[in-house]
Amino acid sequence: MKDRACIVGIGETKYVRKPGSGMTGVQLHLQAATRALEDAGLTGRQIDGIIPSPYVATAEQLAANLGAATLRFATTVHMGGASPCAALPIAAAAVTQGIADYVLVPTGWNGFSTARARNVVATDVKSLPGATIARDYYLPFGLTAPPQWYALIARRHMHEYGTTAEQLGCVAVAMRKHAQLNDNAIMRGKPMTIEDYMMSPMITSPYRLFDCCVETDGAAAMVVTTAERARDLRKTPIYISGAAAAQPHPADEIFNRKDIYEAGMTIAAPRAFAMADATPADMDFAEIYDCFTFEVLQQLEETGFCKRGEGGAFVEGGRIELGGDLPVNTHGGLLSEAHTLGMNHIVEGVRQLRHEAGARQVKDAQIGLVTGWGDFGDGALAILRR
Amino acid sequence: MSYTKPLPTLAGHTEDFYGWCKKHELRFQQCTGCGAWRHVPRELCAECGSWDWEWMRSSGRGTVFTWTVAERPLHPAFADAAPYTPIVIAMEEGVRIVSEMVDCPHDQLVIDMPVEVVFDDVTPEITLPKFRRAG
Numbered sequence: 335m336k337d338r339a340c341i342v343g344i345g346e347t348k349y350v351r352k353p354g355s356g357m358t359g360v361q362l363h364l365q366a367a368t369r370a371l372e373d374a375g376l377t378g379r380q381i382d383g384i385i386p387s388p389y390v391a392t393a394e395q396l397a398a399n400l401g402a403a404t405l406r407f408a409t410t411v412h413m414g415g416a417s418p419c420a421a422l423p424i425a426a427a428a429v430t431q432g433i434a435d436y437v438l439v440p441t442g443w444n445g446f447s448t449a450r451a452r453n454v455v456a457t458d459v460k461s462l463p464g465a466t467i468a469r470d471y472y473l474p475f476g477l478t479a480p481p482q483w484y485a486l487i488a489r490r491h492m493h494e495y496g497t498t499a500e501q502l503g504c505v506a507v508a509m510r511k512h513a514q515l516n517d518n519a520i521m522r523g524k525p526m527t528i529e530d531y532m533m534s535p536m537i538t539s540p541y542r543l544f545d546c547c548v549e550t551d552g553a554a555a556m557v558v559t560t561a562e563r564a565r566d567l568r569k570t571p572i573y574i575s576g577a578a579a580a581q582p583h584p585a586d587e588i589f590n591r592k593d594i595y596e597a598g599m600t601i602a603a604p605r606a607f608a609m610a611d612a613t614p615a616d617m618d619f620a621e622i623y624d625c626f627t628f629e630v631l632q633q634l635e636e637t638g639f640c641k642r643g644e645g646g647a648f649v650e651g652g653r654i655e656l657g658g659d660l661p662v663n664t665h666g667g668l669l670s671e672a673h674t675l676g677m678n679h680i681v682e683g684v685r686q687l688r689h690e691a692g693a694r695q696v697k698d699a700q701i702g703l704v705t706g707w708g709d710f711g712d713g714a715l716a717i718l719r720r
Numbered sequence: 721m722s723y724t725k726p727l728p729t730l731a732g733h734t735e736d737f738y739g740w741c742k743k744h745e746l747r748f749q750q751c752t753g754c755g756a757w758r759h760v761p762r763e764l765c766a767e768c769g770s771w772d773w774e775w776m777r778s779s780g781r782g783t784v785f786t787w788t789v790a791e792r793p794l795h796p797a798f799a800d801a802a803p804y805t806p807i808v809i810a811m812e813e814g815v816r817i818v819s820e821m822v823d824c825p826h827d828q829l830v831i832d833m834p835v836e837v838v839f840d841d842v843t844p845e846i847t848l849p850k851f852r853r854a855g
């Protein structure tokens with residue numbers, strides 16, 4: 335499957351917080367989708383496959399609005415924030431096997447104005463990963479939301495490997511720096527120093543406010559087709575060189591893994607790199623799902639950019655900033671651009687490889703990777719090249 | 721005053737787990753095929769595939785594996801509880817369990833410190849397993 339499918343279209347809505355998008359979730363998805371189609375030079379009628387997100391809009395709603403009259407492939411990946419990236423190997427398989435010709439993947443939500451995580455958890459326990467397990471064994475003790483689950487893993491890592499708050503801060507500062515170069519980033523115009531980071535209030539230790547992603551309204555979308563069809567379309571095709579998704583074991587309970595740091599990424603990364611015949615050292619940039627700062631360190635370790643326990647040292651000294659060895663989240667990420675469940679990371683990866691990233695362009699970027707992270711550590715990774 | 725925090729739903733194996741807690745016994749499933757302990761409750765042993773297991777009594781002893789101090793509550797039922805401290809305990813049997821401490825402020829917690837189970841009868845129906853410092 336290496337290099338046989340391409341991302342040919344990308345689209346995003348405006349990312350906003352107050353006063354909200356003023357659109358429904360379905361409208362957001364459709365706006366991102368039509369922009370991705372326009373970018374590709376396709377019409378809705380040509381879409382015959384849709385991988386809708388687990389939330390907001392169904393394939394039926396999307397197809398009906400877009401005039402996708404010959405829909406023959408629809409499926410949903412239930413991996414929370416890993417869902418968009420995990421849709422890549424599925425979309426690539428679908429188009430290369432002739433199951434569909436053009437697959438649309440839209441994601442997004444009114445994550446600020448309607449779907450704030452704390453409210454969703456309180457009103458719909460089924461929305462939690464491990465639904466009844468979380469309800470029966472976590473919630474009675476006040477363990478109710480993602481930053482709390484992950485903070486527990488982060489503290490253990492800090493204890494075992496000496497990872498520091500300042501190192502977590504390096505991640506937050508890098509994302510914020512990149513957001514200053516992105517017109518659509520929520521945090522544009524709000525620069526942040528490591529001192530600002532250290533002064534931000536504790537949410538759930540060791541996570542401070544600035545360890546946590548922003549909650550935003552907005553959506554993003556992509557279109558995938560075969561390499562052959564991609565050559566006839568409007569933009570430079572971006573090849574899916576390697577892509578894989580996986581779940582840790584067990585996936586529905588986060589604290590009883592033999593190896594507490596094992597995530598879906600631990601399993602997916604070697605497969606994606608083998609498929610692409612590439613190594614982490616080959617990457618010109620990395621768009622890493624950054625729901626919280628520690629998850630960036632953990633994914634750097636589990637994808638093999640550094641050894642287990644070395645993630646903290648890896649992000650120091652500007653290494654993950656533009657101009658460093660491995661620019662990470664050149665758009666600002668979930669921490670400083672927007673939270674569209676990581677579709678914005680894929681969009682940014684494509685922009686970088688098309689050399690459309692303007693002031694934040696990684697010079698002569700040829701190959702890079704995108705990750706997704708969701709639920710209790712489900713993971714996905716795609717290696718993209720121009 | 722009535723208890724307002726979320727409670728487990730007593731059904732299936734969870735009803736049995738909390739049923740033992742109500743009797744002030746902490747029990748986990750132990751596979752009778754290979755001897756592996758497990759938590760949370762499952763139908764089969766993921767190690768050996770056996771369907772056979774028993775509710776075996778835990779020593780109640782473990783160590784602090786990790787914790788977080790929830791300064792900003794992210795659930796309305798815990799709005800008045802903050803700061804509070806969800807904790808993960810590594811039990812002697814090898815399983816890990818989410819709980820809270822009854823006698824140890826968070827600034828005195830140390831990873832790997834020994835703890836032992838106590839039982840908190842939070843309602844007439846539900847008893848939660850919690851932990852205190854062990855000597």
Ligand SMILES: [Zn+2]
Pocket residue numbers: 751752753754755756765766767768769770
């Ligand atoms: Zn067994």
